[in-house]
Amino acid sequence: MTRHCAFCGHKHLTAKTARYIHQLNDELLIIDDVPCLECEFCGEQYFDAAVLKAIEAEHTAIMEHRKAPQATKRVAVESYASFGG
Numbered sequence: 001m002t003r004h005c006a007f008c009g010h011k012h013l014t015a016k017t018a019r020y021i022h023q024l025n026d027e028l029l030i031i032d033d034v035p036c037l038e039c040e041f042c043g044e045q046y047f048d049a050a051v052l053k054a055i056e057a058e059h060t061a062i063m064e065h066r067k068a069p070q071a072t073k074r075v076a077v078e079s080y081a082s083f084g085g
């Protein structure tokens, strides 16, 4: 994994956990407490490829009904073009 921020070049990345929203086709999965490195300067988050692979496998299992999610949420959807003044 990168040891400096590819976005701003800052050298201090801190190990944290964060919420990750994974999209598979048109389905969203929200995963909390995902380990990542976060840039102390700009807040950009970096996830390990193995972590992302595990998330994708989990999401696939849920979509194929091999596994039930811990919870489900309703999600609001908007088109930017519909924003009024």
Ligand SMILES: [Zn+2]
Binding pocket: 005, 006, 007, 008, 009, 010, 039, 040, 041, 042, 043, 044
């Ligand atoms: Zn940064």
